[in-house]
Amino acid sequence: MGVVKLFATEGSLFCARIQWALKLKGVEYEFILEDLANKSPLLLKYNPIYKKVPVLVHGDNVVLESLVILEYIEDTWKEHPLLPRDPYDRATARFWAKFNDEKLVLQVWTACTGEGEAQEKAKESALESLALVEKQIEGKKFFGGEQIGYLDLVLGWMPHWISAIEEAGGNKIPEAEMFPSLHQWGQNIIHTPLIEECIPAKEELVPYLRFMIGYIRSSSANKP
Structure with missing residues (x-):
């Protein structure tokens, strides 16, 4: 192929x-x-x-x-289907994936790396978004059901990357116990062997994120 x-x-x-x-x-x-x-x-x-x-x-x-x-x-590749077969469930997974990429990632990033009023607003928005995602995973092992699916892959950054972004940016979002279902899901996914082997070590990830923070700030400062 x-x-x-x-x-x-x-x-x-x-x-x-x-x-x-x-x-x-x-x-x-x-x-x-x-x-x-x-x-x-x-x-x-x-x-x-x-x-x-x-x-x-x-x-x-x-x-x-x-x-x-x-x-x-x-x-x-048809092995291990990622998206549900039901059209509504597929549409729902795509909606939350878009929500993650267009809202949640940016909110968490700004909440951890921003400054002043923008940082505070982003922190509030991030908590609201995490609460919405929490409701989607309640009572489930994975967003995809009993096996990892499309939305698990899209949201799979949260249990490892959020703490690294917090460390790199110097600001924290409240602890995981605010979102117990998300926390348990995070443990389920990051301890899945195929997932775990592709997660970068924290000591390598934090410097990379610090570089990205500087890179983004520099790019923004150079815009006309």
């Missing part, structure tokens, strides 16, 4: 979800580590619009954006 290559960084939560999906599906792939401070010519060739990771190359096909890549993986 063609060679599979993943252009990624080891600290990116968006790249981690792709690694997890490929491993759950049993797909062999080449991991190509990118340096975001010195992007490779191949990355710029494959993703000339956004110039970022992850990028999945499958034979002659180049697939961009992590949620799109997840759906491509789901449609291409």
Whole structure:
């Protein structure tokens, strides 16, 4: 079916979800580590619009954006289905995935790395969003039911990355006991062997996140 290559960084939560999906599906792939401070010519060739990771190359096909890549993986390799069969359940999973990428990640990031009033507002918003997600996982082992599914992969950054972002940014979001169902789900997912082996060590992740904080701040300061 063609060679599979993943252009990624080891600290990116968006790249981690792709690694997890490929491993759950049993797909062999080449991991190509990118340096975001010195992007490779191949990355710029494959993703000339956004110039970022992850990028999945499958034979002659180049697939961009992590949620799109997840759906491509789901449609291409049938082992270990990620999305539910029921159309409504599939739509619901996609909704919460979009909610995560467009709201929750940014809220947590700003709550941990921001300053002043913006940081306080983001913290409040992040707590509201986490409470909404908490309701979705109550009484379940995984969002996908008894096995890890699409939404588990999308939200799987939370149990490891939030504490690392807190450490890198210097601000904390209240402890996990506020959200007991999310906390238990987090333990279930990060201790799944296929997931655990792709989680970067905290001592490597925190410096990466500090670099990203500086990179984003520098990019924002240079905008006209």
